Amino acid sequence: MEKPQTASRELFEKEALPLLDELYASAVRMTKQPQAAEDLISEVYTRAWKSFHQFEPGTNLRAWLYKILTNTYINHYRSKQRQPYLVELDKPDTHDDGSAGDLYDRIVGASPGLFDNPDALLANRILDQDLKKSIETLPDEFRMAVILSDVQNFSYQEIADILEIPIGTVRSRIFRGRRLLQKILWTQAVEAGIVPANPIKGPTL
Amino acid sequence: MNCDQWFEKLYLYIDKDLDAISWNDVDAHMKQCRPCCNRYDLEVKLRTRLQKSCKFEVCTEALRVRIQTILKKL
Numbered sequence: 001m002e003k004p005q006t007a008s009r010e011l012f013e014k015e016a017l018p019l020l021d022e023l024y025a026s027a028v029r030m031t032k033q034p035q036a037a038e039d040l041i042s043e044v045y046t047r048a049w050k051s052f053h054q055f056e057p058g059t060n061l062r063a064w065l066y067k068i069l070t071n072t073y074i075n076h077y078r079s080k081q082r083q084p085y086l087v088e089l090d091k092p093d094t095h096d097d098g099s100a101g102d103l104y105d106r107i108v109g110a111s112p113g114l115f116d117n118p119d120a121l122l123a124n125r126i127l128d129q130d131l132k133k134s135i136e137t138l139p140d141e142f143r144m145a146v147i148l149s150d151v152q153n154f155s156y157q158e159i160a161d162i163l164e165i166p167i168g169t170v171r172s173r174i175f176r177g178r179r180l181l182q183k184i185l186w187t188q189a190v191e192a193g194i195v196p197a198n199p200i201k202g203p204t205l
Numbered sequence: 206m207n208c209d210q211w212f213e214k215l216y217l218y219i220d221k222d223l224d225a226i227s228w229n230d231v232d233a234h235m236k237q238c239r240p241c242c243n244r245y246d247l248e249v250k251l252r253t254r255l256q257k258s259c260k261f262e263v264c265t266e267a268l269r270v271r272i273q274t275i276l277k278k279l
Contacts, residue, residue, distance in 0.1 A: 025262035104244040118243045128258035151259045
């Protein structure tokens, strides 16, 4: 392996180390465990430095690091077993269990006057830890897409490059991931007793 | 554009993945439809909350030291 230069070490430390907190946050959401996230991030920085000579200066270092993060996670950390949950959640929302629709439909359909306005649930009752938990509950494919788009603000094209999947797949994973996330948030709110458990049909979309 | 057609394009609108004409259609519908406007508002607020709560997590000093130690050895 070619010997990295001192100058590139300085550049790496200056550019890559400040991204530690956000990469770590993403790693925690992926692995769901702080200890596993620390191991994952250590490996990411090791790999990143070892292949830093392949990084093209002027291109997006942040996206490059996320590519290493997601690759390392997929290849070494993700549970290899099939996720039955994914199959079940993959089905389009049905309207027969009263749980159809997005968060807005659920809030508006819950019961008239339960919330002053549509975002009262989000603003006053859903805590940061609820949001973290909802992301962690998502099946892998959707979780990665939602973390990269909604949390870390990457564009569809950047996500396609990071995950090495077609942009149409990115779009569909983000859409389904968001719907699913809202369903999970609502389910958590019901379980916490914040909203009534009895299903009330929301407007059909 | 009706509400269903608008809803199909909502995420593309939020993610700026629309051409100018479609963008204007979505925007125009939302400006004259209260429920769709509220739905959009909730989506944006949810996104803001997700970023606020999940974008950063201060890692432990131990991890910081561990990474610096690894880098020194390489």
